Amino acid sequence: MASIFQGVGxxxxxxxSASFDSNKFHPSSxxxxxxxxxxxxxxxxxxxxxxxxxxKIGGRADQLVTNAVATKPDxxxxxxxxxxxxxxxxxxxxxxxxxxxxxxxxxxxxxxxxDVGHYxxxxxxxxxxxxxxxxxxxxDTPIAENAFTGMGIGAAxxxxxxxxxxxxxxxxxxxxNQISNNCGMLHYTSGGxxxxxxxxxxxxxxxxxxxxxHSQRLESYFQSxxxxxxxxxxxxxxxxxxxxxxxxxxxxxxxxxxxxxxxxKETIPDEEYVLNLEEAEMVRPxxxxxxxxxxxxxxxxxxxxxxxxxxxxxxxxxxIRSLKPFDLHMIGNxxxxxxxxxxxxxxxxxxxxxxxxxxxxxxNFQDFLDAPIVCLSSQxxxxxxxxxLEEWTVVQPPQIVAAVEQLCR
Amino acid sequence: TLLSxxxxxxxxxxxxxxxxxxxxxxxxxxxxxxxALARRSSNLLKPLSTASSSSFLNRRPFSTDxxxxxTVETSVPFTGHNCEPPSRSIDTTPKxxxxxxxxxxxMRRMExxxxxxxKSKLIRGFCHLYDGQEAVSIGMEAxxxxxxxxxxxxxxxxIFLGRGGTLLESFSELMGRQAGxxxxxxxxxxxxxKDACFFGGHGIVGAQVPLGCGLAFAQKYRKEDHxxxxxxxxGAANQGQLFEALNMAALWDLPAILVCxxxxxGMGTAEWRAAKSPAYYKRGDYVPGLKVDGxxxxxVKQACKFAKEHALKNGPIILEMDTYRYHGHxxxxxxxxxxxxxEISGVRQERDPIERIRKLILAHDIATEKELKDIEKLARxxxxxxxxxxxxxxxxxxxxxxxxxxxxxxxxxSFGTDRKEVRATxx
Numbered sequence: 110m111a112s113i114f115q116g117v118g119x120x121x122x123x124x125x126s127a128s129f130d131s132n133k134f135h136p137s138s139x140x141x142x143x144x145x146x147x148x149x150x151x152x153x154x155x156x157x158x159x160x161x162x163x164x165k166i167g168g169r170a171d172q173l174v175t176n177a178v179a180t181k182p183d184x185x186x187x188x189x190x191x192x193x194x195x196x197x198x199x200x201x202x203x204x205x206x207x208x209x210x211x212x213x214x215x216x217x218x219x220x221x222x223x224d225v226g227h228y229x230x231x232x233x234x235x236x237x238x239x240x241x242x243x244x245x246x247x248x249d250t251p252i253a254e255n256a257f258t259g260m261g262i263g264a265a266x267x268x269x270x271x272x273x274x275x276x277x278x279x280x281x282x283x284x285x286n287q288i289s290n291n292c293g294m295l296h297y298t299s300g301g302x303x304x305x306x307x308x309x310x311x312x313x314x315x316x317x318x319x320x321x322x323h324s325q326r327l328e329s330y331f332q333s334x335x336x337x338x339x340x341x342x343x344x345x346x347x348x349x350x351x352x353x354x355x356x357x358x359x360x361x362x363x364x365x366x367x368x369x370x371x372x373x374k375e376t377i378p379d380e381e382y383v384l385n386l387e388e389a390e391m392v393r394p395x396x397x398x399x400x401x402x403x404x405x406x407x408x409x410x411x412x413x414x415x416x417x418x419x420x421x422x423x424x425x426x427x428x429i430r431s432l433k434p435f436d437l438h439m440i441g442n443x444x445x446x447x448x449x450x451x452x453x454x455x456x457x458x459x460x461x462x463x464x465x466x467x468x469x470x471x472x473n474f475q476d477f478l479d480a481p482i483v484c485l486s487s488q489x490x491x492x493x494x495x496x497x498l499e500e501w502t503v504v505q506p507p508q509i510v511a512a513v514e515q516l517c518r
Numbered sequence: 519t520l521l522s523x524x525x526x527x528x529x530x531x532x533x534x535x536x537x538x539x540x541x542x543x544x545x546x547x548x549x550x551x552x553x554a555l556a557r558r559s560s561n562l563l564k565p566l567s568t569a570s571s572s573s574f575l576n577r578r579p580f581s582t583d584x585x586x587x588x589t590v591e592t593s594v595p596f597t598g599h600n601c602e603p604p605s606r607s608i609d610t611t612p613k614x615x616x617x618x619x620x621x622x623x624x625m626r627r628m629e630x631x632x633x634x635x636x637k638s639k640l641i642r643g644f645c646h647l648y649d650g651q652e653a654v655s656i657g658m659e660a661x662x663x664x665x666x667x668x669x670x671x672x673x674x675x676x677i678f679l680g681r682g683g684t685l686l687e688s689f690s691e692l693m694g695r696q697a698g699x700x701x702x703x704x705x706x707x708x709x710x711x712k713d714a715c716f717f718g719g720h721g722i723v724g725a726q727v728p729l730g731c732g733l734a735f736a737q738k739y740r741k742e743d744h745x746x747x748x749x750x751x752x753g754a755a756n757q758g759q760l761f762e763a764l765n766m767a768a769l770w771d772l773p774a775i776l777v778c779x780x781x782x783x784g785m786g787t788a789e790w791r792a793a794k795s796p797a798y799y800k801r802g803d804y805v806p807g808l809k810v811d812g813x814x815x816x817x818v819k820q821a822c823k824f825a826k827e828h829a830l831k832n833g834p835i836i837l838e839m840d841t842y843r844y845h846g847h848x849x850x851x852x853x854x855x856x857x858x859x860x861e862i863s864g865v866r867q868e869r870d871p872i873e874r875i876r877k878l879i880l881a882h883d884i885a886t887e888k889e890l891k892d893i894e895k896l897a898r899x900x901x902x903x904x905x906x907x908x909x910x911x912x913x914x915x916x917x918x919x920x921x922x923x924x925x926x927x928x929x930x931x932s933f934g935t936d937r938k939e940v941r942a943t944x945x
Contacts, residue, residue: 251765253763256763258728259727259731260735262729263728263729264733267737269736287728287729296923298719299700299718299719300699301925302711303712336924
């Protein structure tokens, strides 16, 4: 069981590896966040000032070691490498662990959403938290997304750190006004007076025959809102790390989970770790082609990668994780190495994350590309109910294999 | 009605020395409206009691007299819904009366000046003016502290002033200068003052109501003894998110006071054309409500005091302020296509909040007419000075485009559209 750190402001020492600086993990929640220097990856499209192999984030701050573990080819090995013994859990339990640790650490963290309290969360992410923290900290709301998202933002303006859960990301379309205008833009229009440290999270993406309205990919709609950050988790390890980072961030963060990934099992470290919100994850280094993906498509890509390796290709697979802003540093280094890019995403063809990523890579790394970027995305159709049709609209591993073969001709 | 005005005007010229006096203006009044009007003006000229009648003879310097208590009555009684309305009699002091007058005169001046600045194209975009409604802001401030939160929509210039904002910050923000309260990046609809718990300043109609309930939620979460005044208009009262937020506020007993500033027109649509039930104070159903004359600063003060006590104990309450705006919805709206000029001037004559205070001051002999005119002149001068100073403030620098998008920790370089100009490192 991951040790949950008690004691605000106490410097507890960790027993494990030296890559953690325990003193700096627990700034007092009473101390204003402005005193904490949070390190964020400086994304530079051209300079290779950062050694990608070294994951200590230099420059601005070293108060918070945000990338706890060096990214190695095999993430499961990486996650256990730093700890002597991890513990195995499912993705939704990892999210819950992250939530619980942060709620324990900072009393201003609260959860607002439908069925999060007594029911325990429709995907069990907040199970057990309401009996522990009370009804006000794990707030069951009526079905009024617009209003409770607005309430969460108002509470954040007053200094609380709410986590707003949409039972399904698609329902947050009802709260679009609040997310766009009040969440994203308030820091700007108030000249910096108010910060909105909310986390808006929920499951999205295409599930198993859930129907068109419950299979939406909201990342494509939210991506142009200025002032917000978007991250997508894909493994229990990065789910917990990104959840914690999102809660600690002073900016509004939208954390995209996926309905089909909640039951993924993985061993994660016992020690506390927080990941960098703006960093991508190197899933499999390679030489021939860069495959950029996120969320559920990562697994389709890895499945295709097995086939590709058997066929003699060496794909480099990067889970971009940070949907806004893109980690152009890691992506750029990869493009400079392989010169071919394939983007595999679940968003629709028009206006999705893949479309923006294509534009960003073309703009920044034009000279390094040997071939036009190929972007595999879902079709521009509402997701049908029929299983075969639904399979057709989402990118499948054979299509990825075919695309790589085409690209590497 | 002309008779009553002539009478009252004549009487105002020569304020009597003795304290208790009554004017009987019932002669020749036949209609109910006339009776109401007579009641209103007679109430103004009929102070009921003072603590010390002898001090009346030696007129005190108005700005410092805090000890004399004057009791005034509101123009109309409160109407309650699911609650017992508070009393019509309110205690005040000469100092408070003079403060009301000075502050309202300043607000009125500021709005008129903003009107002319807009017409000379120094203020662009949308400009929603508050003149006519000053009593709501003033009365509210008199009843609460700076730790109680206020959040409103886009008609926020005077509320900002009431919360302690300066004229310079106001005008600079309206003109988009650096000295503005939001550094020139918000504009007319985005005035904020965090240290005075003024949360803006919102452009989308009704979106501030859930935010306000969120503020109240945080107050309850932190077990603070403060309340949130969430203000909206009669137009926004038809928004669904308002009822969603009200439901939640009532469910969890949040200390939220919803204040409907009913100026009878939602943009260009009269309230009877937009709302099936224009009794906005009753719309809360299970939530108690109070209807208040929003042109009477003392009625507003009493209602807000009552509401604050109620909200801290029992949860949300709705206050409907019956008020009026002289300008149109915004500067692009002449304001006369959906209402008659007679109506506007009628309200200005009969219900103007500043005139009401002026009559009270004169009736109680707290200041002379000339002194009041001097105060107005001073307000004009202050406003002109602030405008001059605001004009000197520079426009924001180009890199300001990229500041405050995110809250620190984002060391990304940012470019303009052609990737060559306006480079800035986000803070």
